[in-house]
Amino acid sequence: MELRAQHGLLKSLVAKKILMALTGLFLCLFLVVHLSGNLQLLIPGYSGRLQFNSYAVFMTHFPLIKIISYVLYLSIIIHVLDALVLTIRNRRARTVDYAVKSGYGSTFASRNMGILGSLILIFLVLHLANFWYKYKFGEMPYMVSPEGHYVSQKGEAIPGAVLKEGHLWVDGVDKGPAMKDLYEVVRLAFGQSWIVAIYVLSMIPLGYHLAHGFQSGFQTLGLRFGKAFSVIRVAGWLFAIIIPLGFAIIPLVFYFFPEKLN
Ligand code: HEM
Numbered sequence: 001m002e003l004r005a006q007h008g009l010l011k012s013l014v015a016k017k018i019l020m021a022l023t024g025l026f027l028c029l030f031l032v033v034h035l036s037g038n039l040q041l042l043i044p045g046y047s048g049r050l051q052f053n054s055y056a057v058f059m060t061h062f063p064l065i066k067i068i069s070y071v072l073y074l075s076i077i078i079h080v081l082d083a084l085v086l087t088i089r090n091r092r093a094r095t096v097d098y099a100v101k102s103g104y105g106s107t108f109a110s111r112n113m114g115i116l117g118s119l120i121l122i123f124l125v126l127h128l129a130n131f132w133y134k135y136k137f138g139e140m141p142y143m144v145s146p147e148g149h150y151v152s153q154k155g156e157a158i159p160g161a162v163l164k165e166g167h168l169w170v171d172g173v174d175k176g177p178a179m180k181d182l183y184e185v186v187r188l189a190f191g192q193s194w195i196v197a198i199y200v201l202s203m204i205p206l207g208y209h210l211a212h213g214f215q216s217g218f219q220t221l222g223l224r225f226g227k228a229f230s231v232i233r234v235a236g237w238l239f240a241i242i243i244p245l246g247f248a249i250i251p252l253v254f255y256f257f258p259e260k261l262n
Pocket residue numbers: 034038056059060069072120124127128131132135136182186199206247248250251
């Protein structure tokens with residue numbers, strides 16, 4: 001290949017690596033926010049249900065969060081497509097396969113980022129179809145207070161209200177949108193053993209993917225040197241253990257200890 005063309009290719013590959021690092025670290029940040037939000041599912045009783053459903057309303061209606069959500073969707077798409085291009089380029093560049101697969105200094109996670117990422121992508125498609133798609137476009141249950149009244153999107157139980165096309169009506173007056181019961185959708189899903197198994201098992205590839213990805217992202221951005229080296233290494237390992245564990249605990253509590261949530 002001509003030298004100039006080679007230089008151009010290298011520059012575009014470096015740009016792709018940087019974009020992967022930036023989108024990957026942004027996705028790490030999303031995981032922290034998403035886990036914190038989801039842990040509200042473990043607050044027992046009606047107040048927990050109300051808090052989680054109100055949080056879902058906030059996350060889907062607040063304009064700034066809506067913009068961040070679009071950045072999130074774009075980041076996922078860029079991260080996946082860049083990973084695909086880089087993997088294909090690496091394969092092509094390496095015309096002769098390694099004699100020994102476990103290269104010096106490489107880890108199980110670093111050698112299998114493509115497979116680990118693909119497993120996470122399969123989980124994500126199932127996950128979004130289960131919750132996100134249903135909440136935004138599917139048929140949803142609506143929230144009812146312990147006294148049996150429908151609850152408005154503002155979190156107020158409205159005595160005597162009837163539900164019509166997602167709105168609450170009292171004596172012909174529209175009292176606004178009703179609160180969708182996302183908590184109930186999650187509770188029903190996590191009452192099924194196969195869904196719980198998928199959620200818990202998927203956290204294993206997520207953990208390995210994060211174990212390499214977190215540190216590698218900082219390294220690509222040139223931020224992993226000197227004292228920061230060991231801090232990022234430890235933070236990476238902690239992140240890769242705590243985040244998947246936090247996510248796995250939620251379906252396990254719903255399945256094995258439902259009475260603790262009443
Ligand atoms: C116990 C585990 C989890 C629970 C209970 C859970 C719950 C939910 C729910 C209820 C939604 C829909 C909320 C909405 O549309 O506002 C959602 C959206 C989403 N989840 Fe999860 N989630 C879990 C784990 C994960 C994991 C591990 C990932 C990533 C690997 C993930 C990625 C996403 C994404 C990207 C969205 C769309 C967010 C948006 O529209 O802004 N979730 N999740």
